[in-house]
């Protein structure tokens with residue numbers, strides 16, 4: 001697979017940036033602590049599922065001290081719609097305790113310190129450094145791992161290899177937003193099952209050898225009338241009022 005030249009990589013990001021001029025996380029949060037908690041809760045879960053549970057939680061526990069006061073049992077009950085909620089509740093309470101004891105109740109702007117917190121790995125630390133503190137880190141999740149490999153932008157056998165490749169190939173001016181541009185591209189266009197190649201803005205730069213043909217995409221959509229939705233892991237969405245339903249038909 002041919003490597004991206006500097007010029008091609010810049011063009012790749014320029015186009016992704018044009019489709020989403022203001023890159024931002026889809027997780028809801030109100031301060032660095034709630035961002036950290038939301039990212040911990042999002043492991044092996046969808047952002048949408050996490051966002052269903054966190055507004056009520058953050059309304060009563062938006063600091064480590066309040067989270068400790070809430071306690072593991074009540075926290076678990078509030079996040080029970082999220083996968084692995086018992087382990088995550090234990091980790092969130094433990095990391096709150098550690099933030100109070102070792103960091104004065106604040107989230108440290110330091111990778112090593114972040115990675116020592118329970119439930120926090122390199123990916124979570126990268127997201128917090130990027131979103132909360134404006135550091136040009138690139139967190140590699142399942143979407144970015146796929147996009148990096150498929151497109152040839154940053155091939156690698158492990159997330160760390162892909163991260164190192166993205167660090168090398170991403171122009172400095174795009175590093176701050178790279179994580180969001182790549183993740184959103186993987187989530188909504190370069191999807192795992194059937195990438196939307198016919199409408200992809202970087203199709204001519206992408207090295208993927210099995211791009212979806214237009215006819216193939218039409219057939220796949222016909223066979224799957226319902227849009228690909230996030231897994232149903234939360235409580236059902238409230239149904240829309242009849243007037244709103246009628247408008248959408």
Ligand code: SF4
Pocket residue numbers: 150151189190191195196197200201202203204206207208211212
């Ligand atoms: S052309 Fe297809 S495989 Fe390549 S980045 Fe776009 S959607 Fe993904």
